[in-house]
Amino acid sequence: MNQFIEFISQNLELIYILILAIFIGVELIKNVPTVLHTPLMSGANALSGVVIVGAIIVMLQSDPENYLALGLGFVAVVLGIINVVGGFAVTDRMLQMFKKKK
Amino acid sequence: MSIYLSIIYLIATVTFIVGLKNLGHPATAKKGNLISALGMGLAIVGTIVLTENEISPIIYGLIIGAIVVGGIIGWVIAMKVEMTKMPELVSLFNGFGGASALLIGLVEFNKNIGVAEADKASAAIISTIISAIIIGSITFTGSLVAWAKLNGSMKDLRLPKYNLINNILFLILLAFAVYIVLIGSDSSLLIYVLLVASLVYGYLFVAPIGGADMPVVISLLNSLTGIAAAITGILYGNMVMLVGGILVGSAGLILTFAMCKAMNRSLASVIFGAFGGAEAVGTSTGKSGGTIKKTTASDAAVLLNYSTNVVIVPGYGLAVAQAQHVIHELEELLTKKGVSVKYAIHPVAGRMPGHMNVLLAESNVDYDKLVEMDDINPQFPNTDVVLVVGANDVVNPAAHNDPSSPIYGMPILDVENAKHIIVNKRSMNVGYAGIENELFFNQKTNMLFGDAKDALTKLVAELKNM
Numbered sequence: 001m002n003q004f005i006e007f008i009s010q011n012l013e014l015i016y017i018l019i020l021a022i023f024i025g026v027e028l029i030k031n032v033p034t035v036l037h038t039p040l041m042s043g044a045n046a047l048s049g050v051v052i053v054g055a056i057i058v059m060l061q062s063d064p065e066n067y068l069a070l071g072l073g074f075v076a077v078v079l080g081i082i083n084v085v086g087g088f089a090v091t092d093r094m095l096q097m098f099k100k101k102k
Numbered sequence: 103m104s105i106y107l108s109i110i111y112l113i114a115t116v117t118f119i120v121g122l123k124n125l126g127h128p129a130t131a132k133k134g135n136l137i138s139a140l141g142m143g144l145a146i147v148g149t150i151v152l153t154e155n156e157i158s159p160i161i162y163g164l165i166i167g168a169i170v171v172g173g174i175i176g177w178v179i180a181m182k183v184e185m186t187k188m189p190e191l192v193s194l195f196n197g198f199g200g201a202s203a204l205l206i207g208l209v210e211f212n213k214n215i216g217v218a219e220a221d222k223a224s225a226a227i228i229s230t231i232i233s234a235i236i237i238g239s240i241t242f243t244g245s246l247v248a249w250a251k252l253n254g255s256m257k258d259l260r261l262p263k264y265n266l267i268n269n270i271l272f273l274i275l276l277a278f279a280v281y282i283v284l285i286g287s288d289s290s291l292l293i294y295v296l297l298v299a300s301l302v303y304g305y306l307f308v309a310p311i312g313g314a315d316m317p318v319v320i321s322l323l324n325s326l327t328g329i330a331a332a333i334t335g336i337l338y339g340n341m342v343m344l345v346g347g348i349l350v351g352s353a354g355l356i357l358t359f360a361m362c363k364a365m366n367r368s369l370a371s372v373i374f375g376a377f378g379g380a381e382a383v384g385t386s387t388g389k390s391g392g393t394i395k396k397t398t399a400s401d402a403a404v405l406l407n408y409s410t411n412v413v414i415v416p417g418y419g420l421a422v423a424q425a426q427h428v429i430h431e432l433e434e435l436l437t438k439k440g441v442s443v444k445y446a447i448h449p450v451a452g453r454m455p456g457h458m459n460v461l462l463a464e465s466n467v468d469y470d471k472l473v474e475m476d477d478i479n480p481q482f483p484n485t486d487v488v489l490v491v492g493a494n495d496v497v498n499p500a501a502h503n504d505p506s507s508p509i510y511g512m513p514i515l516d517v518e519n520a521k522h523i524i525v526n527k528r529s530m531n532v533g534y535a536g537i538e539n540e541l542f543f544n545q546k547t548n549m550l551f552g553d554a555k556d557a558l559t560k561l562v563a564e565l566k567n568m
Binding site for chain 1: 118119121122123125126127128132133135136138139142145146149150153155157159160161164165167168169171172173175176177179180181183185187188191192195196198201202203205206208209211212213222226317320324327328330331333334335336337338340341342343344345346347348349350351352353354355356357360361364376449454455456457459460463464471474543
């Protein structure tokens with residue numbers, strides 16, 4: 001229990017941010033028309049590729065001699081950037097089609 | 103962390119929020135996507151350039167190499183994919199994001215192996231690492247299974263008592279993770295066992311879920327990837343990952359519920375119910391009695407030619423047959439002949455909500471001609487001909503009048519109110535729900551059998567000769 005209280009007191013700001021971010025996410029998406037569900041899912045998917053920042057940090061922090069960490073980090077960066085670039089590009093392509101008619 | 107990098111992360115976080123907000127409205131969606139993409143690019147470049155550690159050129163080279171290689175792969179796939187394959191592509195990309203999170207978790211765990219007792223990571227850090235590994239693994243294999251299923255390369259797999267097995271496996275997984283944290287283990291054997299168990303769970307979690315429910319699952323897994331990203335963000339005290347990940351996590355979850363609502367399904371029944379598969383076929387009776395009336399392309403063309411207003415109901419079969427261009431040709435031809443043509447779009451027409459709109463938009467169908475379910479339903483009694491192309495469950499009257507039907511209560515397009523109905527289908531096979539459709543035995547219904555593209559091409563040819 002003490003550990004738990006300690007964890008909260010040390011990370012109070014983090015917990016605030018976490019909770020507020022959850023509510024922002026909910027509010028942003030709440031009243032989206034069905035038409036946009038597919039592009040939105042694809043766009044949100046691209047955003048989840050933000051994990052690539054972590055993959056880059058892994059590589060930056062690796063010892064140049066640590067081949068395992070570098071190798072895994074390399075694969076993580078490749079997969080992450082595919083998620084980001086592919087995700088944004090495909091969402092753009094989808095939305096492009098909506099736009100032409102207007 | 104340099105203050106400049108912190109500012110860049112702050113800007114990126116704001117672009118994510120503004121981008122998502124804009125993505126939610128048809129007029130601003132494209133701009134929203136660009137804004138978030140820009141922010142993401144900024145965050146990536148900033149992370150590389152503004153690092154404060156001494157970095158060897160080899161590592162820089164590797165990072166840039168990885169970004170170039172992956173960037174090209176992602177770009178090429180995104181540009182080449184057919185619009186009908188969109189849902190499985192999103193799933194595949196999502197799986198890659200999950201894999202990235204799990205690899206980060208593995209590297210971070212490895213760092214803790216064999217270090218002196220005093221330098222060991224705290225239990226809080228180990229639990230974040232382990233959560234990243236578990237969630238990343240589940241989304242990775244889960245997304246790959248969803249991808250393979252939508253691809254058609256994998257059938258539903260239902261072990262006996264699969265719900266029980268999955269839930270027990272999940273509890274074991276959790277208990278095992280807690281155990282690793284509590285004993286403060288740095289054994290790489292244990293972490294690999296955990297990794298494999300999580301990968302297997304991701305597979306088993308999605309394997310029994312039917313293809314019709316796959317969009318909901320993809321959206322759920324997408325939300326999980328966001329959470330995995332947020333967890334790794336906590337690990338590095340990185341705000342852009344934390345907020346970005348949580349945004350995707352909560353937005354993805356809301357989107358998942360919205361999709362469930364459009365399909366009139368609860369999330370629990372998607373995950374635990376064996377809908378749309380073999381079991382449903384055995385239990386449902388459906389009204390399969392009666393005779394069906396077959397029609398030919400020329401008869402159907404005559405009927406369409408002499409009507410004043412026609413409503414087209416496009417379904418999944420149209421997407422599979424890639425017939426979205428022919429249907430537009432048919433629509434233009436009829437309009438030229440003075441027939442008023444509209445499209446009735448069921449919320450889940452195609453493979454996921456909004457998918458049909460994307461497909462029809464691709465073939466230049468006028469946006470104003472797409473009418474949503476609630477707006478078109480009152481118009482059916484005044485409609486001369488309804489042309490149903492490759493849709494089944496979304497026009498099944500059993501949803502209104504057969505309480506024993508698995509789709510009872512699902513909102514449908516009331517096409518049976520129209521004066522004439524032409525149904526194009528490949529065969530009398532049942533739809534995803536695995537039940538008979540009494541609409542096909544309706545007096546007013548004419549069945550036009552054949553692949554949607556072939557049948558519509560013939561129809562267009564007949565109409566041109568009139």
